[in-house]
Amino acid sequence: MPVTESATDRSVPSVEAVNTMIGELFPGSNNECAELTPTRAVARRDISDAELRPGAFISGPSQFGIADAALWYLVFGATGRIEPMALTSELSIRFLRPAQGSVLWAAATLDVAGRRNVVGTVRVWCDERADRPTATAQGTYVLPL
Amino acid sequence: MPVTESATDRSVPSVEAVNTMIGELFPGSNNECAELTPTRAVARRDISDAELRPGAFISGPSQFGIADAALWYLVFGATGRIEPMALTSELSIRFLRPAQGSVLWAAATLDVAGRRNVVGTVRVWCDERADRPTATAQGTYVLPL
Amino acid sequence: MPVTESATDRSVPSVEAVNTMIGELFPGSNNECAELTPTRAVARRDISDAELRPGAFISGPSQFGIADAALWYLVFGATGRIEPMALTSELSIRFLRPAQGSVLWAAATLDVAGRRNVVGTVRVWCDERADRPTATAQGTYVLPL
Amino acid sequence: MPVTESATDRSVPSVEAVNTMIGELFPGSNNECAELTPTRAVARRDISDAELRPGAFISGPSQFGIADAALWYLVFGATGRIEPMALTSELSIRFLRPAQGSVLWAAATLDVAGRRNVVGTVRVWCDERADRPTATAQGTYVLPL
Numbered sequence: 001m002p003v004t005e006s007a008t009d010r011s012v013p014s015v016e017a018v019n020t021m022i023g024e025l026f027p028g029s030n031n032e033c034a035e036l037t038p039t040r041a042v043a044r045r046d047i048s049d050a051e052l053r054p055g056a057f058i059s060g061p062s063q064f065g066i067a068d069a070a071l072w073y074l075v076f077g078a079t080g081r082i083e084p085m086a087l088t089s090e091l092s093i094r095f096l097r098p099a100q101g102s103v104l105w106a107a108a109t110l111d112v113a114g115r116r117n118v119v120g121t122v123r124v125w126c127d128e129r130a131d132r133p134t135a136t137a138q139g140t141y142v143l144p145l
Numbered sequence: 146m147p148v149t150e151s152a153t154d155r156s157v158p159s160v161e162a163v164n165t166m167i168g169e170l171f172p173g174s175n176n177e178c179a180e181l182t183p184t185r186a187v188a189r190r191d192i193s194d195a196e197l198r199p200g201a202f203i204s205g206p207s208q209f210g211i212a213d214a215a216l217w218y219l220v221f222g223a224t225g226r227i228e229p230m231a232l233t234s235e236l237s238i239r240f241l242r243p244a245q246g247s248v249l250w251a252a253a254t255l256d257v258a259g260r261r262n263v264v265g266t267v268r269v270w271c272d273e274r275a276d277r278p279t280a281t282a283q284g285t286y287v288l289p290l
Numbered sequence: 291m292p293v294t295e296s297a298t299d300r301s302v303p304s305v306e307a308v309n310t311m312i313g314e315l316f317p318g319s320n321n322e323c324a325e326l327t328p329t330r331a332v333a334r335r336d337i338s339d340a341e342l343r344p345g346a347f348i349s350g351p352s353q354f355g356i357a358d359a360a361l362w363y364l365v366f367g368a369t370g371r372i373e374p375m376a377l378t379s380e381l382s383i384r385f386l387r388p389a390q391g392s393v394l395w396a397a398a399t400l401d402v403a404g405r406r407n408v409v410g411t412v413r414v415w416c417d418e419r420a421d422r423p424t425a426t427a428q429g430t431y432v433l434p435l
Numbered sequence: 436m437p438v439t440e441s442a443t444d445r446s447v448p449s450v451e452a453v454n455t456m457i458g459e460l461f462p463g464s465n466n467e468c469a470e471l472t473p474t475r476a477v478a479r480r481d482i483s484d485a486e487l488r489p490g491a492f493i494s495g496p497s498q499f500g501i502a503d504a505a506l507w508y509l510v511f512g513a514t515g516r517i518e519p520m521a522l523t524s525e526l527s528i529r530f531l532r533p534a535q536g537s538v539l540w541a542a543a544t545l546d547v548a549g550r551r552n553v554v555g556t557v558r559v560w561c562d563e564r565a566d567r568p569t570a571t572a573q574g575t576y577v578l579p580l
Contacts, residue, residue, distance in 0.1 A: 061210035092237030382527030
């Protein structure tokens with residue numbers, strides 16, 4: 001019998017459980033969880049007109065926000081539990097091309113999950129154009145003690 | 146007679162001109178310019194309840210947003226002209242302590258202004274506590290060709 | 291007949307051509323190119339004792355150096371030509387676990403290649419442990435005009 | 436009688452004590468400490484020919500290395516004790532202009548010192564040109580438990 005399980009064997013919170021928590025604790029959030037595994041999380045967001053810059057470009061802070069949300073969901077997948085008080089420690093983002101569309105997506109993949117921190121890499125894109133990322137990011141979440 | 150002027154001699158757009166442009170082109174923005182010189186820009190933002198997390202903490206994306214805004218205003222000061230289409234190329238942010246308060250501030254200082262790019266360092270804080278930053282950031286804006 | 295080729299169809303400089311250029315122009319470099327495609331580059335480095343910290347840990351600057359080298363090689367793959375004067379614009383790196391071993395590796399994957407910039411994501415590891423990265427990084431190279 | 440001292444009242448290790456530790460534990464290091472207070476640390480490095488790129492430019496990894504060293508010394512100043520095993524958690528660096536000269540300098544200023552982490556901002560320059568930084572950086576050191 002194995003003493004340790006690999007990350008991919010571990011159970012993760014359901015997408016529904018994550019979205020229920022967000023709706024209860026963070027009703028101002030516009031992001032929702034669309035997919036969750038121990039090593040990957042996807043966030044989606046319907047873009048409102050208030051987030052558009054002239055030319056119908058989706059703003060940088062909106063893209064940062066969804067990248068940050070995807071990393072937060074990834075913490076839940078990597079640790080196997082919903083951690084509402086996990087906090088962003090640091091995040092760097094690069095904007096790659098103009099972002100236009102009605103739905104914004106972000107997929108975070110796990111770099112490492114330790115006892116204190118979870119580090120991941122995130123790609124952001126619009127609508128169905130996952131092959132044409134509008135931003136790429138990396139960041140660290142710190143777990144509550 | 147000097148061939149080049151130092152950055153500090155140069156005229157900069159007025160705070161009023163910056164805020165008028167923001168109101169016209171970016172009516173969804175919650176940030177405003179509070180101070181502008183060739184080497185420093187300050188942004189302020191009244192915090193709304195929708196930006197608060199449980200415990201009345203100001204969200205990370207709100208802090209990113211104001212840091213990004215302060216860098217954008219800094220571009221106007223460093224170049225001496227309002228450049229609405231200057232775009233964030235990359236930005237990294239570190240969160241230093243919980244952010245609580247009713248007004249969020251960010252001060253950006255100039256690292257370098259070149260023909261293509263403006264790079265600056267930003268500190269974010271709440272209310273009157275400029276000596277207790279809640280976030281620190283650095284980033285690059287790219288100028289339109 | 292297609293007007294544009296996809297990135298993966300494009301010819302890339304050979305690994306040998308890259309290493310010959312490095313040996314001629316950068317004889318102080320300890321990194322070499324091990325693999326090159328239009329969307330991926332791998333760098334390798336034999337670790338010398340001078341790079342080890344107490345406990346036989348490979349230093350952070352050595353890991354930064356190989357991540358930077360992998361991104362530089364990626365520029366050659368993404369543009370289809372050797373660009374010795376492409377320069378690092380910015381790079382952020384996160385250290386994930388202690389680095390111990392005799393060979394250091396870095397694999398850079400392409401996020402975007404534009405006319406001005408190439409952006410990529412890099413993972414660093416030791417010896418055969420590609421599944422246990424010691425560092426993860428993202429960065430931007432600027433192309434000569 | 437105050438229960439807590441402000442950071443600026445605290446005693447810091449001497450520059451000599453820092454350099455003695457470096458020489459004993461990290462004999463491969465080319466950086467040395469030139470100044471240390473609770474909120475600021477300066478590192479210096481004599482540039483060797485092996486670190487020069489064509490055109491006599493100081494390489495990016497050398498600049499990263501001295502920025503990392505300055506942050507490490509800052510940990511000693513901010514905590515009041517020499518912590519050889521404090522480790523870089525993450526660091527982002529932006530290159531601002533070509534670096535040419537015979538001595539490389541880096542000054543790190545404190546953003547925050549917590550129980551787990553120290554965060555600082557670093558500027559790098561050559562020779563006497565502190566007003567013309569060649570790189571700007573921010574990073575996080577994690578303290579040993």
